[in-house]
Structure formats: C-alpha cells, structure tokens
Amino acid sequence: MVLARDIDPSASPLDYYSYELRRLREEAGLKQAQLGAIIFCTGSLIGMVENGRRVPTRDFSERVDAALGTGGVFSRLVGLVLRTQLPNWFQAYAEMEARATHISSFQPQLVYGLLQTERYARAVLHAGWGENLDDAVAARLERQRMLGRERPPLVWVVLDEAVLHRQFGSREIMREQLDRLLEFQHLRAVRIQIIPFSSGQHPATVGAFNVLRFEGDPDIVYAESYGSAHVTANPETTSDCAHRYDHLQAAALSMEKSAELIARVREERYGDPEQSDGRALA
Template sequence: MANVNVLDPSASPLDYYGFELRRHREAAGLTQDKLGAILNYTGSLVGQIETARKLPTPEFSERVDAGLGTDGFFSRLVGLVLRSQLPAWFQQVAELEARAVEICAFHTHLVHGLLQTRAYARAVLGALDQENLDDRTEVRLARQRILDKEDPPLVWLILGEGVLYQDMGVGEHAAMRGQFERLLSYEKDPRVNVQVLPFAAGPHAGAQGSFDLFRFFADPAIVYTEGYGQGHPTANPATVKDCSLRYDHLQAAALSVRDSAELIRYVMEEHYAEVDEHPVA
C-alpha cells in the first residue's frame, strides 16, 4: 500500500483544507485522478492540494463544491487559507479589511492592492522576488473578495497622480491599460470611489506618506502605515484624529471622482493606447 501523507488538520488552514478535501473525496469514492477529471484539473494538482504542497484557488474551490456537493464549504474556507499565507505582519491588515465598514486609503506610488489587476500585482510582487509568484499573486488577489460581499465596505481611494505615470514594467501596454480599465470600472459604483491627487495640488496633507484608515461598525477606527517588511496599525485616538483630518484635506485637494476618471482615461489613452498588432501596409 502506498504511503499516504495524512495531514494534521489543526496545523494550519491550508492543512485543514487539504485534510477535508481528501476526506470528502474518499467519502465520494473517488480517486484523485477521477476527481481531477470532474473538476477539469489534473489528479496531480488534487494530490498537491490534499498534501498542502499547493495553494487552492477560489476557482478550484468553487469547482470542488460543485463536484462534491459540499454546499459552498470549500469556497468559504479558501478565503481563510489564502489570508493565512500572507506575510505574518500583514495578516492583521487583511483582517481589518475584512471587518471594516469603511476603508479610506491614500497611496502615493502604487494602486491599492484591493484594486490591482493580476498583471499589476505580479509586477509589484515580482520586482525583486520571483519565487512562488503565482501563489503570492493569488493570495493578494484573494483580499479583493471583500468587495464581492453582500454588504461590502465603502472604499475611498486617493492616488497620487504619479501612480498613473509609473509604468510597472508589466510588459505589453495592454497590461497597464487593463489596470486603468479596472479603476474606471468603478466609476459608477458608489461603494468604490477613486480620486486622484493632482501634481497641481502642491504641498498637501499626505506629504508624509501613504496610509490607510479603517472604520468599523462598533470598534474604534484604526490607522495603518507601512514600512519595509513591517506594518504599523494603531488605534491611538490622537493618531486616528490626525489622519482623519489629513484625509479630509486630501479629499478636498483631490480631483472629484468624475474628474479623476477623466484624468485616468486621458492618461490611459495618451500613454497606454491600444496598439494595432496588424497594421495595414
């Protein structure tokens, strides 16, 4: 008999996922290959996920729920699994994002992770480290699931204008264009509001750097700032009051949501225009 690697389901969310996947598969009388065929994945991938050597994705989880009739169990679990794979110092932030009723963010150099496309996220995460890039990208994108909740948080995002001109080196112009299109897709969504702080604003209240402000239904608000490889959340009332005031001033100095969309659209067309791959001779 083959040596079966039995996971300890209490070791981590990833181990628990693998343990439950194997348990449900065996209860259905299926081999890894047969389940893979049902899901349109390889049996090898099923085996890697069952032994916690590969991260499951939301799409994989949805197919498992459909194939094994598990009533959304794996789709609910995968969010916890992916969040557990975030750097330890960032896991608390992901929890704040998931619990917040309002997220106010000011970013000077990058599009906020909640609104990044896959190509943009890969460029950011892979700038210096290509190891496990697919998994790390999937983990980052999983944070965006909070925007699909029945009652999603209200998101206000202010981007420095320089973000629009920072080519992330993601290859084809189509990739950067896709990021702009993602931002524009929220133009008429009252739950996600994108504003641009123009260069013309001059000295502004966010000159000290990027920060996020999380507000909750009953708990005190929390301010989050970030350094290299570490995050700094705080509920200090004085800090929260100061950053709330700064954010109000940043919103006042930024372009309106409508004018911001027009600027994003302009930069997209001027700098990342679609290229005709088959020009007429």
C-alpha cells in the first residue's frame, strides 16, 4: 500500500491532478482498491497516482472520469500533465506546436515525432538513454492528438531517405512505422515527401529544423542541439529557413513517388524473411 503524503495542488499540474483524484475519490466514498476494481487496475496504482509517483495515462484518466462522474475533468487535465513530462527545454515548443496552423519539418535521421508509432517512439527514446520511458512515450503520443482535431494544422514533413533505413527497434517495429507513414497518405492534414539518396546535396545539411506558422503571430523556427533547443522568430532566420524548405521540397520526390519508395523499403528491408511467397506483411 502506498502511504499518503501531503500534496500541494499548486506545485505542478501533476500535483493538482493527484490532489483532485484523492479528493473526488474520497468524496465518492471509495477506497483506493474499490476505485481500482471499477476501472480495472490495482489499488496501489491509484495510490501511486494520488501521491504523484506515477504519471496518469489518458486511458486511465478517461476511466476515472467515467467511474467518478467528473464530467471529463481528468481527461482535460491529463494533456497538461503529460506535457510537463517533456524535457523542460522542449515544453515551450510543444505549446507553440499545438497552436500552429502550419508545420513544416525536415528530418534527416528520425521520423518526425508527430508521425511516430508508440513502439518506434519507445525505441528512439530508449536509444537516447531517456529516463522514465513510459512517461516520455505517453507525452510524445499526447502531442499527436492535435492531428485528430476538427481543424488540425497542416503538417508537411520532408524526410531524408536515411530515415527509412535507420532501424530503431526490431524489423517488425520498422515495418509498423513505415506502414504508419503510408497511412498518412489518406489524411489531408499530413503531407510526406522523401529526399532520395540519388538527389545528392541539398540546402539543409546543418540538420533537422521546423518552421511553424500561426494565425496572427510571426513564424518561428525551431532547431535542436544536444540537451537544448533554439527557437527564434527573427524574420531573416525564418525567411532563410522557409527558402531552404522550398528547395528541400523541390529536391524531394512527389508525395506519390515518396509513398512508392516507402513501400519498397518496407518490403525489401523489413519484409518478413520467413514468408515464402515474397510478399510483405501488412
């Protein structure tokens, strides 16, 4: 049994969530084990969340809302809680990303975070020696919810072909990730292009960057370095990066040809070697 401790609800979004969970559970006359039984988890998990020792997931929050009849309090709050699990230097960008109307991203090594599957994200974060892996993965997946909004941002992603070949996790994880990229062909808010190896040099050899556009606010450019990030709204920088992005799009394959390359790499590099008829698994 997790022992109760004093929680200051003003200390952080997680502490506020923990405080409210305990308050509303007790108001409902339920013990931790009783609430756990209702939402199909252990009483000790309820206790850990109430003591701020476990970050709640969205699924957990939705089940708690249903059990306690809160009107969606925890489902609304969990997004803020998960955002605070992102690295401190990334949180401000995540807030701007969520407000953007147009996101242009160039990625030479990894699939852009908004397009990653859960298992690919876990492999990437694990390779980066990330701590609290479950919380980090949940926070990354929470960012992706913006793509399901009624009015999502237009997300245009240019990937270097190397991204398709650089294996994170198992072959199965890579097949699943490339399948996800192919699925985005049917989502109007997402556009994916691949710069093939055959294109040679391009104007973004300095590395990954994102250009965010807003309704009524200046554009910003975001780029990462080790353990930090650089965000600027300097007009010269944003104009230069937008110009470079135009050149990247011109150097990249069309969306249709990009999808063909993704499918080909998926089959040739990550297809199931045990399948005798030579077809790639779906």
